[in-house]
Amino acid sequence: MAVGMLVAGQLVGPKRSNSAKSMPYESGMDPLHxxxxxxxxxxxxxAVVFLVFDVELLFLYPWAVANKSATRTFDQGLVFVEILVFVGLLAVGFVYAWRRRVFRWH
Incomplete structure (x- = not known):
């Protein structure tokens, strides 16, 4: 299958080549440097801040699935307090990154 796709690409693909097509392409920027x-x-x-918050959200889904069966009022209140603490810690981390000017680009 892979060989067939390579052969089909050679047969059907464009044949004209120029210097711009032979240049490497990197994230939409011309490789000038x-x-x-x-x-x-x-x-x-x-990137590090994104990974930290992404991993935190990965913990949120299994937590929600595990606590889906909370039926008593006390259990529901405890689950709600747990998620408030979790989101509060996320908010503290976000505010810390914001105050450290991690998101500033100027």
Whole structure:
């Protein structure tokens, strides 16, 4: 199947080539600089903050499934307090990142 797709791509694909088509493509930017150029730290900081909040949300789904069967009023109140604490911790982390100006681009 893979070989068939490669052959079909060669047969059906465009035949004209020019210098722009032979240039490498990187995230919508023309590769004008050296490939070993350093990235700004802001990219890494935003990526780490995204991963932290993404992993926190990964814990939210199994928690919700596990607490779906809370039927008594006391259990429902306890589950609600648990999620408020969880979201509160997320909010504290977000405010901390905001005050540290992780999201500033100027």
């Amino acid at each position: 050296d490939t070993r150029r350093r990235f700004d730290f802001r990219f890494h900081a935003v």
